[in-house]
Amino acid sequence: MGNSKIIIAIDGYSSTGKSSFAKLIARKLDYIYIDTGALYRAVTCFACRNGWIGEPSEENPCPIDTDSLREGLRKISVTFRPTGPDGKSETYLNGENIETQIRSMEISAKVSYISALPFVRKFIDGILHAYRKERGVVMDGRDIGTAVFPDAELKIFMTASPHIRAERRYKELQAAGNPQSIEQVLKNLEERDYMDTHRETAPLIRAEDAILLDNSQMTIPEQLQWIGGILRERFGLEMKAD
C-alpha cells in the first residue's frame, strides 16, 4: 500500500491544534490540506457583514436572519487559494481575501451558531463534495470522519484540556495583535465545545474507528512522531523529513 494515497480525517475540539497538525502532515506527505472550519467562518463573516446577525439578548445569544442568509448563500463563492509552494492557502469570499478577519474573536463567538444551521452545513458540504473523488487529502473539522469522509482510511480525534487549549489560543491571539483576556478565550472555547457537541445536525462526535490523540502534554514534534508511526505501520507511508 506504500504508494497509494489515503484520506486523513482529523476532527476534534476547538483549538486543539488540528489545523497546524493537519497542515504539517499534508506538507510532509505532499497531500492537499482542507481547513473546513475556515468555510464556516467565511459564511459567518458574510452574515456579519450583511447585518444578518443581531445583538445578543437574554433570550437569544445569536439572533440570525436565516431567510436572508439562506438567500444570500446563492450568491457567494468561498474558495481557497495557495499562498506559495509550501502547501498553505488562504480563504477568499467572492474574490476577497478574508483570512485575517475570519480568525477574529467576533467571528469565533458566532461561528458555532451559524454552523449549527442545517442549510449552512448543506452549502459547505456542497463545496466539500468536490474533494470526495480526490486522493491524498488531509481535512480537519468536526464532522469529517463521521459525515464528510465516513470511509476515510485514517481518522484522528483530537482533544486537550480546556485550560491548555485556552492558553495556546490566547498566545496566538496576542501574537496576532488580537488581545483578549484568557478568561474570554476559555469561555469562548467552552461555549463552542458545547454548541458543537450538542447541535442536531452532524454534531462533533468521535467516530467509532477514530484514533484518539490527547495532545495536552505533547509537543508538535512528538505528535508528528506519533502519526509517523501510524502512517508507516498501517499504510507503509513515509513522511518527508522537512
Ligand code: DC
Ligand atoms: O476549526 P475551527 O475552530 O476553525 O471551526 C470553526 C467552527 O466551525 C467550529 O466552532 C464548528 C464549526 N465547524 C463545523 O461545524 N464543522 C466542521 N467540519 C468544521 C468546523
